[in-house]
Amino acid sequence: MGDRMTAVDAGDRAVLAALDGTGAAARAAGPGDAVAGVPPRFVAEPADLAQAAAVMRVAHDHGLSVAPRGRGTKLDWGYPPSRCELVVDTRRMARVVEHAAGDLVVRVEAGLPLDELQDLLGAAGQRLALDVPLPGGTVGGVLATALSGPRRLLYGTARDLLIGITVVRADGTVARSGGKVVKNVAGYDLGKLYTGSYGTLGLIADATFRLHPRPAAQRFVLAEADTPETAQRWVAAVRASSVVPTAVELDRAGGGGPTAVAVLVEGAAAGAGPRAGQVAALLGAGASVREEAPPWWNRLPGRPGGLLLRIGCPTGAVAGVLAALDRAGASAVRGSAGTASLFATPPEPLPSAEDPAGWVERVRADVAALGGTAVVLRAPAGAADRLDLWGPVPGAALMRAIKSQFDPDHRLNPSRFLGWRAS
Amino acid sequence: MTDLAPLVPRLRAICGDDGVVTDETRRRTYESDGLTYHAAVPGLVVLPTTTEQVAAVVRLCGEHGVPFVARGSGTGLSAGALPLPEGVLIVTSRMRRVLRVDPVEQLAVVEPGVFNLAVTTAAAPYGLYYAPDPSSQQVCSVGGNVAENSGGAHCLKYGFTVNHILGLEVVTPDGEIVQLGGGPDAPGYDLVGAFVGSEGTLGIATKITVRLLRTPETVRTLLAAFRSTDEGGVAVSSVIGAGVLPAAIEMMDALAIEAAEAAVACGYPEGAGAVLIIELDGPAADVEHEFAEVERLCREAGAFEVRIAADAEERARIWKGRKSAFAAVGRISPAYIVQDGVVPRTALPEVLRRIAELSARSGIRVANVFHAGDGNLHPLVLFDDAEPGAGERAAEVSGAILDLCIEHGGSITGEHGVGADKAKHMPAMFSADDLDTMQLLRCAIDPRSLSNPGKVFPTPRLCGEVPGVRRGVHPLVASGQAEQF
Numbered sequence: 001m002g003d004r005m006t007a008v009d010a011g012d013r014a015v016l017a018a019l020d021g022t023g024a025a026a027r028a029a030g031p032g033d034a035v036a037g038v039p040p041r042f043v044a045e046p047a048d049l050a051q052a053a054a055v056m057r058v059a060h061d062h063g064l065s066v067a068p069r070g071r072g073t074k075l076d077w078g079y080p081p082s083r084c085e086l087v088v089d090t091r092r093m094a095r096v097v098e099h100a101a102g103d104l105v106v107r108v109e110a111g112l113p114l115d116e117l118q119d120l121l122g123a124a125g126q127r128l129a130l131d132v133p134l135p136g137g138t139v140g141g142v143l144a145t146a147l148s149g150p151r152r153l154l155y156g157t158a159r160d161l162l163i164g165i166t167v168v169r170a171d172g173t174v175a176r177s178g179g180k181v182v183k184n185v186a187g188y189d190l191g192k193l194y195t196g197s198y199g200t201l202g203l204i205a206d207a208t209f210r211l212h213p214r215p216a217a218q219r220f221v222l223a224e225a226d227t228p229e230t231a232q233r234w235v236a237a238v239r240a241s242s243v244v245p246t247a248v249e250l251d252r253a254g255g256g257g258p259t260a261v262a263v264l265v266e267g268a269a270a271g272a273g274p275r276a277g278q279v280a281a282l283l284g285a286g287a288s289v290r291e292e293a294p295p296w297w298n299r300l301p302g303r304p305g306g307l308l309l310r311i312g313c314p315t316g317a318v319a320g321v322l323a324a325l326d327r328a329g330a331s332a333v334r335g336s337a338g339t340a341s342l343f344a345t346p347p348e349p350l351p352s353a354e355d356p357a358g359w360v361e362r363v364r365a366d367v368a369a370l371g372g373t374a375v376v377l378r379a380p381a382g383a384a385d386r387l388d389l390w391g392p393v394p395g396a397a398l399m400r401a402i403k404s405q406f407d408p409d410h411r412l413n414p415s416r417f418l419g420w421r422a423s
Numbered sequence: 424m425t426d427l428a429p430l431v432p433r434l435r436a437i438c439g440d441d442g443v444v445t446d447e448t449r450r451r452t453y454e455s456d457g458l459t460y461h462a463a464v465p466g467l468v469v470l471p472t473t474t475e476q477v478a479a480v481v482r483l484c485g486e487h488g489v490p491f492v493a494r495g496s497g498t499g500l501s502a503g504a505l506p507l508p509e510g511v512l513i514v515t516s517r518m519r520r521v522l523r524v525d526p527v528e529q530l531a532v533v534e535p536g537v538f539n540l541a542v543t544t545a546a547a548p549y550g551l552y553y554a555p556d557p558s559s560q561q562v563c564s565v566g567g568n569v570a571e572n573s574g575g576a577h578c579l580k581y582g583f584t585v586n587h588i589l590g591l592e593v594v595t596p597d598g599e600i601v602q603l604g605g606g607p608d609a610p611g612y613d614l615v616g617a618f619v620g621s622e623g624t625l626g627i628a629t630k631i632t633v634r635l636l637r638t639p640e641t642v643r644t645l646l647a648a649f650r651s652t653d654e655g656g657v658a659v660s661s662v663i664g665a666g667v668l669p670a671a672i673e674m675m676d677a678l679a680i681e682a683a684e685a686a687v688a689c690g691y692p693e694g695a696g697a698v699l700i701i702e703l704d705g706p707a708a709d710v711e712h713e714f715a716e717v718e719r720l721c722r723e724a725g726a727f728e729v730r731i732a733a734d735a736e737e738r739a740r741i742w743k744g745r746k747s748a749f750a751a752v753g754r755i756s757p758a759y760i761v762q763d764g765v766v767p768r769t770a771l772p773e774v775l776r777r778i779a780e781l782s783a784r785s786g787i788r789v790a791n792v793f794h795a796g797d798g799n800l801h802p803l804v805l806f807d808d809a810e811p812g813a814g815e816r817a818a819e820v821s822g823a824i825l826d827l828c829i830e831h832g833g834s835i836t837g838e839h840g841v842g843a844d845k846a847k848h849m850p851a852m853f854s855a856d857d858l859d860t861m862q863l864l865r866c867a868i869d870p871r872s873l874s875n876p877g878k879v880f881p882t883p884r885l886c887g888e889v890p891g892v893r894r895g896v897h898p899l900v901a902s903g904q905a906e907q908f
Contacts, residue, residue, distance in 0.1 A: 019636040102660060102769040103798075126668060137723045146613075159616050160586050167860075175860035176853065183797040184834035185572045185620050186841055186852055187879065189585070192616025201612075213666030236527060243641035244705055271709030296528075312607035316527050341607040350728040375610050394602045398595065401867040402612060406860075406885075418611060 015062050019044050020056035033087055035067045036080035047092040049205045057172030059086050065411045066133045068199040070111055070138030074145050077377050078198050079384050082415035088203055090140050105180055107208040110140030121390040126211045129155035133300045140204040146196030149298045150247030153338040158195050164208035165191040170407040182210045200416040215266035220275035220290045223283035224258040228322035231259040235280040235337045240264055243275045248338030251296045262294050301332035303347030307356055307380050313372025317338040324366035347373040355386050364391050390418050434469055437479040455513055456499040457462045461843050465506030472517045474629040482598030484511055490873045493627045494902045495564025501842030503622045503878055515566050521545045529635045529906035530589055535566025551635035554581040561600045568669035568823045569628045572620030574615045576671040579796035585619040592630035596869035620682035622840050622876035639704035644732040646741045647721040652676050655697035656772040658724035659795045667713045672679035672796035673700040679790040684822035686751030689744030692728040700745055711729045711824050748792040763839040768798040773844050777827050799837035841879045849881050
């Protein structure tokens with residue numbers, strides 16, 4: 001494959017010409033375009049929906065496998081694609097199509113960075129109540145990976161805020177579902193299906209979200225629990241109270257130290273202060289109230305490119321999961337204690353006697369015994385093929401049937417997701 | 424009926440003798456849901472009590488190529504549970520157990536026939552409640568809510584059924600029992616999200632895990648009376664524009680108020696061209712602050728009277744007129760059509776004016792009752808069914824209102840669903856490609872179209888037919904070295 005990247009042969013020239021004919025910027029791929037180590041042959045950068053659809057038709061006509069790409073911040077998530085001939089780069093599709101401020105609705109193209117969208121909405125006193133713990137990504141990438149951060153406790157995840165979507169199917173067909181009104185039950189809500197589908201069902205071209213007013217005040221209540229049990233008890237007490245927290249997060253370094261707990265309350269200035277006081281009373285004498293988030297807030301733990309695990313479990317099992325991660329020597333655990341969705345990283349480096357697969361399986365078994373699931377979001381370069389990233393997936397047969405309908409030739413991010421692979 | 428006769432003994436073996444209804448008079452009681460002008464007597468009716476029975480019935484239907492329709496309480500307003508004369512109606516009314524309430528995890532697990540309000544009743548001792556509250560919540564089933572992705576007055580702040588379903592046990596159209604979702608970030612595609620709102624076309628939910636919310640510390644409700652719906656609309660916009668997110672904002676126009684007065688003597692302010700009911704809930708300090716703001720904004724917009732509920736009883740009295748509105752129009756009109764459409768909130772004044780013009784032009788009266796906060800209109804189109812042609816003219820007005828919704832970038836249904844009733848309107852909202860794409864999901868899960876056929880989509884897709892050029896199988900796959908996904 002390596003020579004393909006430099007020497008453009010006649011067949012490639014024909015494909016490039018076809019891509020060029022779509023109006024999208026098209027070029028032969030370079031070394032910087034590899035997707036999880038797999039070098040593509042072409043890169044196309046459509047500037048709008050029509051060009052994106054035309055590019056996808058060319059890919060269909062030439063039987064090219066396709067990897068959608070935004071700003072590449074999560075390109076190393078999931079398995080490497082088994083084939084990857086065309087990267088469709090969405091960064092030029094970055095317009096705000098419509099911001100209906102009075103309706104609290106925004107429609108944006110997929111290549112728009114989420115941070116830029118938030119800045120724009122902030123200027124209007126609004127926000128998309130979706131914070132993601134990895135900055136820099138595009139709206140499309142956040143949707144494709146269903147990444148979510150602390151505010152999911154109150155507002156849900158991307159799928160709960162998405163009200164409409166436009167997708168280009170594998171054969172170039174443009175399809176919309178939902179719309180631009182929040183309340184709408186006409187037809188299947190395919191936005192839910194595309195969210196978290198890792199680009200395996202279509203190219204997300206634009207998305208419409210419901211927005212929320214930016215609250216007047218925010219307070220963070222911070223405390224350090226000396227044991228996981230204490231942390232869990234605090235979280236339960238906050239959940240059982242009527243303070244309506246926006247987020248309840250925890251952060252724990254490896255080595256069995258204390259667990260930092262942070263609770264965010266937002267609302268009217270007259271309300272947020274007293275509520276923060278109520279939370280502080282629940283968190284004991286050492287609790288403090290601040291206006292700024294702690295430095296670890298809404299940041300993935302671990303180093304870029306390192307193994308990253310996401311654990312979901314019952315909230316009553318969080319202490320047990322923290323203990324299990326201690327036993328496994330996890331270097332960090334962080335995330336939403338309020339929804340029991342946690343990110344964890346392995347010991348750095350792994351003890352020589354242990355391989356990443358063994359470590360993942362050990363943690364997964366412990367978490368499963370507590371009623372939870374563990375998914376490897378990101379494996380270290382070259383290691384994914386030796387790992388079962390997703391673990392057991394209920395409903396897998398239905399998911400495969402869906403994939404086969406939406407992408408009958410299996411050209412969209414093949415093998416990237418769920419990894420039905422013959423090892 | 425005759426074609427289904429061979430199924431009867433096997434259905435009796437599955438559901439018991441009293442779980443199979445063959446008698447025509449009894450079957451006729453199931454001929455429609457809440458939308459009575461669509462009616463069809465089901466070929467057979469079964470009343471299973473367990474997931475395994477549902478699965479066995481569905482498998483038997485599959486063996487014989489017989490279509491089936493699931494039905495909860497039959498309160499739906501889109502003919503989503505309209506039976507098939509050549510099919511089996513699977514009624515979940517005997518699956519009515521609340522299996523578990525977990526106050527720590529703040530969730531409940533229920534069977535599909537459980538009434539919506541029964542979930543809150545079961546959760547209340549723990550200070551918890553189930554947020555989605557369709558008007559029919561005393562009798563509608565959670566299984567039906569899942570199928571229709573039901574809303575309610577409070578979904579402005581709390582969202583719809585889909586935002587409150589954590590997991591599902593589903594009998595797929597081929598009779599398999601599968602678990603979907605269940606925990607945060609369940610691995611794989613969001614099949615819970617895809618299933619909720621699929622109107623019974625992707626299978627039957629047999630166990631439902633719902634999220635429970637903490638009962639709010641404070642609930643404050645006010646009724647504001649305006650001279651016109653225009654003024655009311657201004658109030659709605661300024662409340663939302665001020666960054667307040669009420670739990671509910673409901674509006675009724677003069678004709679709807681007249682009907683409510685006739686039916687339940689709700690005692691709304693005299694001379695009101697529109698009333699708004701605005702409810703805030705949450706932590707006390709925040710609610711008090713915002714409530715004062717809302718009252719001020721209502722007065723600024725022209726409210727000539729604002730009533731504030733002092734206690735639960737007064738709150739119930741304010742809601743009484745609104746909650747009785749649909750039934751109340753029966754007092755001022757022999758017959759009516761309940762419409763369900765959505766427009767962007769900011770388009771409300773314009774759309775209401777256009778509805779008034781439609782009404783004036785056609786001579787058909789339209790009473791407006793709606794969830795103003797999210798632009799969800801429920802126009803009640805009044806007519807006299809004894810008058811020849813009146814029903815058709817009313818249907819025309821009702822359809823024209825949907826056209827208005829689409830013209831303004833809205834939806835043909837905000838909470839009642841498409842069902843059999845609105846399938847014909849889907850092409851006005853979605854392109855052929857959009858509908859074709861939705862049906863890819865149907866084809867993946869119910870390729871034989873046995874699960875509630877004829878609903879949602881105007882034209883069924885032939886599942887064998889894949890548009891475009893089909894490429895050959897990749898060599899790596901053919902050789903067994905890779906498996907595709």
